[in-house]
Structure formats: structure tokens, C-alpha cells
Amino acid sequence: MSLSLADLTIRQLQSELKAGNISPVDIVNDVIKSIEDKDSEVGAYLSINSEDAITRAKEADISKPLGGIPVSIKDLINVKGQPCSCGSRILKDSYTSTFDATVIKKLKEAGAIPLGRVNMDEFAMGSSTENSGIQITKNPWDFDSIPGGSSGGSAASVSNGTAIASLGSDTGGSIRQPASFCGTVGLKPSYGRVSRYGLVAFASSLDQIGPITKTSEDAAIILNTIAGKDQHDSTSLDSEVPDYLQSLNGEIKGLRIGMPKEYFTEGIDSGVLSSVQQGIQTLNDLGAEIVDISLPHTEYAVSTYYIIATAEASANLARFDAVRYGNRVSDPTNIIEHYRKSRAQGFGEEVKRRIILGTYVLSSGYSDAYYVKAQKVRTLIRNDFTEAFTKVDAIVSPTAPTPAFKIGEMSNDPLQMYLADIFTIAANLAGICGISTPCGFTTSDNGKKLPVGLQLLGPALQEATVLKISDAFEKSTDWHKQRPKQI
Numbered sequence: 286m287s288l289s290l291a292d293l294t295i296r297q298l299q300s301e302l303k304a305g306n307i308s309p310v311d312i313v314n315d316v317i318k319s320i321e322d323k324d325s326e327v328g329a330y331l332s333i334n335s336e337d338a339i340t341r342a343k344e345a346d347i348s349k350p351l352g353g354i355p356v357s358i359k360d361l362i363n364v365k366g367q368p369c370s371c372g373s374r375i376l377k378d379s380y381t382s383t384f385d386a387t388v389i390k391k392l393k394e395a396g397a398i399p400l401g402r403v404n405m406d407e408f409a410m411g412s413s414t415e416n417s418g419i420q421i422t423k424n425p426w427d428f429d430s431i432p433g434g435s436s437g438g439s440a441a442s443v444s445n446g447t448a449i450a451s452l453g454s455d456t457g458g459s460i461r462q463p464a465s466f467c468g469t470v471g472l473k474p475s476y477g478r479v480s481r482y483g484l485v486a487f488a489s490s491l492d493q494i495g496p497i498t499k500t501s502e503d504a505a506i507i508l509n510t511i512a513g514k515d516q517h518d519s520t521s522l523d524s525e526v527p528d529y530l531q532s533l534n535g536e537i538k539g540l541r542i543g544m545p546k547e548y549f550t551e552g553i554d555s556g557v558l559s560s561v562q563q564g565i566q567t568l569n570d571l572g573a574e575i576v577d578i579s580l581p582h583t584e585y586a587v588s589t590y591y592i593i594a595t596a597e598a599s600a601n602l603a604r605f606d607a608v609r610y611g612n613r614v615s616d617p618t619n620i621i622e623h624y625r626k627s628r629a630q631g632f633g634e635e636v637k638r639r640i641i642l643g644t645y646v647l648s649s650g651y652s653d654a655y656y657v658k659a660q661k662v663r664t665l666i667r668n669d670f671t672e673a674f675t676k677v678d679a680i681v682s683p684t685a686p687t688p689a690f691k692i693g694e695m696s697n698d699p700l701q702m703y704l705a706d707i708f709t710i711a712a713n714l715a716g717i718c719g720i721s722t723p724c725g726f727t728t729s730d731n732g733k734k735l736p737v738g739l740q741l742l743g744p745a746l747q748e749a750t751v752l753k754i755s756d757a758f759e760k761s762t763d764w765h766k767q768r769p770k771q772i
């Protein structure tokens with residue numbers, strides 16, 4: 286298999302551009318060709334704006350931080366003039382974005398080129414991209430397996446060499462888990478670090494946009510561009526944005542990294558566990574001190590999340606009523622039927638399940654028992670992290686308890702799928718940052734190599750710390766350099 290420019294990192298392309306060996310048009314053409322050659326098997330892309338991207342490439346200023354670099358975009362981030370279907374039939378072919386999300390505006394100002402809309406679980410609800418109302422996306426390492434979710438298209442495109450980098454979103458793990466399943470790097474910034482303006486909301490108190498890339502260095506380059514206060518998102522934080530590249534000095538000697546005992550219990554796949562343990566040993570060899578810690582409320586994280594996230598989703602999805610947004614049925618006899626039928630036809634099973642759960646936990650008579658209680662438990666979970674971060678600089682764990690599972694394996698058992706989010710969800714409830722970086726492989730039942738991710742969590746606004754550790758890890762290992770072999 287020969288490498289194309291689409292297989293390179295942002296950093297590598299930047300050196301080639303600066304040296305005058307390639308042009309932005311070469312990069313965009315190569316990415317488009319790679320998509321044409323390789324995406325039909327994987328199905329990461331929903332649409333490609335080739336002409337627009339080539340026009341932008343011709344005008345690109347390579348002196349800018351992301352000049353001439355194409356980035357694939359999860360299908361729930363608005364890019365002016367492009368479709369934004371959120372992986373849902375209710376919006377498919379009926380909605381074109383009228384504005385750029387703040388992250389897109391910032392990417393464009395930095396010279397980047399949004400290229401292609403990538404698949405996702407409908408409205409970001411899921412862990413496998415099987416809930417997409419539009420198409421299935423396969424894991425480039427094993428076409429029988431899922432790529433993870435909900436940013437499955439983002440991770441699959443980067444892993445497959447059909448994107449240089451991608452933007453995804455993470456409400457309970459949707460950047461880190463697919464990154465881990467596809468052998469890529471995924472960074473979930475702290476709540477408020479990146480503006481959510483123009484991100485179609487799933488659960489507004491948990492959602493964050495972040496990069497999926499081939500290296501932590503590339504994640505730092507993108508974070509440098511997209512982070513910061515935005516007047517259009519009052520939850521974005523007015524805190525100085527450091528130069529994240531500066532922290533990548535490989536120096537992790539003396540850093541204290543906590544291993545939460547609740548994250549290393551039974552139920553973890555043995556191949557995942559041994560890769561993660563070996564990864565922790567590498568961090569130790571690099572001079573980090575590994576410290577035993579406890580996050581005592583971990584067992585409540587999944588249930589707390591599925592109350593809060595569904596409650597917020599039920600409110601956020603009210604706008605898809607086929608009056609304000611969404612496809613309409615053609616033959617309603619009255620307005621109530623219009624709402625009912627349009628929503629019943631447009632939304633998939635998982636989205637309906639969550640709207641029903643969410644309205645239930647908020648309903649009068651039940652909200653104290655569910656929603657209000659969940660908010661209290663959320664505070665306990667957040668306090669666990671505050672307490673842990675008085676002792677350690679970062680926390681290490683597997684990103685997910687298993688590698689990518691088979692397509693269809695869990696689709697009839699949503700609870701089983703919810704439980705698999707156990708290691709990623711608490712970070713969103715606490716508002717802290719986290720990254721997943723490749724740390725090894727395990728073997729699937731059909732003998733295919735499947736990537737394993739190492740998760741590093743850091744205190745709120747300490748993205749520099751987790752990036753520093755994952756970058757140092759990548760500099761002394763080559764897991765992140767391995768790519769799935771294409772036939």
C-alpha cells in the first residue's frame with residue numbers, strides 16, 4: 286500500500302508545504318482521491334464539497350496556522366452552505382446550514398478547509414455509529430466491526446487515511462471512544478474551552494467539540510485554533526488560551542498520574558487491560574509517578590449521565606417539529622398529527638427512546654426522584670475529581686473496557702451499550718478534559734487486529750497537561766503510527 290498525502294499528519298504536511306514540495310491543491314486533491322478510492326468500503330463520508338474545497342485550496346495562505354489543511358467535519362457542526370443532517374432522516378436533504386459554527390469560522394480564519402461531512406450516531410446518541418439514520422460506517426481495521434461512536438465517521442476517516450484530521454463532539458465519550466476503536470488520537474476539551482455555537486445540541490451541559498487526529502501534536506495545533514471565549518456561547522470560558530504546542534516538550538518526569546481503582550476492576554477485556562498496563566509502565570519509565578487513587582462515585586456515573594443527557598436532549602430536540610426544522614409528512618389531517626407523524630417518521634429508535642426517557646425524568650412528580658437527584662450525584666462525581674486532582678496531575682485508564690465490537694452485536698441491547706461508556710462519561714459530568722491515544726492492539730474473534738486506547742484525564746482547563754503526557758507517550762511508542770491495511 287502506498288502512502289498518499291491524506292495519510293500524513295498536519296505537522297508533516299506543513300513542513301512539505303513550507304519546503305515548497307506540495308501545494309494545498311495537491312493535498313485536497315489527494316484527500317478527495319483517497320475518499321473515492323477507499324471510502325466506499327468504510328462509509329465514513331455522507332457528502333463531499335469537492336469544488337468548494339479546491340477553490341479554497343487555490344486561495345489558501347500557507348503562512349497561517351492551518352493554511353491549506355483539509356479537515357472532515359462531524360455532521361452536526363454547521364458549515365455555511367453545506368448539509369447538516371446530524372445523521373438523521375429528519376434533517377436529511379432538508380437542511381442546509383446558513384452560518385458557520387464558531388469552530389468553523391476559526392478554522393477558516395486559520396486557513397483550514399472543511400472537507401466533507403462525516404457520519405455519526407443520530408444526534409450523537411450512541412457508541413457505534415449504528416444509530417445513524419443514513420448509513421453504516423465500518424471500522425477500517427475490521428469491516429465486521431463498528432468504528433465506535435458517536436463520532437464514528439470522524440475517527441474512521443482519520444484512521445483510514447481519507448482525512449488529515451477531523452472535528453467531532455463528545456457528550457459522554459464520543460470523541461475518545463471512536464478514536465480509541467480506530468487507532469487515532471481524540472481530545473475532549475474541558476467544558477467551556479471551545480465554543481459550542483453552531484454545534485447542534487444534544488445535551489448542552491455536557492457537549493464539547495474537539496479534534497480527532499493522528500497525533501497529539503496535531504490535536505494541539507487544532508485546539509490552538511478552536512479554543513477560547515466566544516460571545517455567541519455564554520458557557521465558553523474567558524480564560525487565556527495557552528500555546529498548546531509549547532507544552533509538548535516530552536518532559537513528564539515527576540508528574541503524578543493516578544490510577545483509579547474503580548476503573549481497573551473485572552469486565553475489562555484482557556487484551557485491552559494488558560495494553561493499558563504496558564502503556565502505564567511506559568509512562569512510569571518516562572519518569573511519571575503512578576499513584577493509586579479512588580473515584581468512589583464511579584458506579585453512579587452511567588445512570589446519572591443517562592438521566593441528565595436524556596433530559597437535556599428531550600428539550601433540545603423539541604425544535605425538530607417539522608415546522609421550525611425537519612422533514613414533514615405530506616398528508617397530516619391536523620397540526621397534532623403533523624407533529625406526531627413527522628417526528629415518528631423522522632427520528633430513529635434510539636432518539637425516540639431518549640426523548641421518552643428524558644421527558645419522563647423531567648415530568649412533574651418524577652423530576653425530584655430522577656433529574657434533581659442526578660444533579661446531586663453529578664456534584665459528588667465532580668467532587669471526586671476535584672479531590673483526586675489535589676493528589677495527581679492526571680488520571681490514566683482504558684478509554685473503553687473492550688475493543689470495537691461487531692456490527693449488530695449490541696444493537697438489540699441498549700443498556701449493554703450504555704454500560705460500555707463507563708470510563709468516558711464521568712469526565713463530561715465533571716467538565717474536565719480527556720484524551721485517548723493508541724496504546725496497543727488486541728485480536729478480534731475473527732483474528733483481526735483491533736486498536737486499544739489509553740485515556741488520560743486532566744483537571745478543567747489543563748489540556749496542556751494531558752497533551753504533554755500523550756505526546757511524550759507517542760514519542761516513545763509507535764502504536765499511533767500503525768494504519769489499517771487496505772485491500
Ligand code: GLN
Nearest residue numbers: 409411455456457458459
Ligand atoms: N455513547 C454516549 C451516548 O450514547 C455518548 C455519546 C456522545 O458523547 N455524544 O450518549
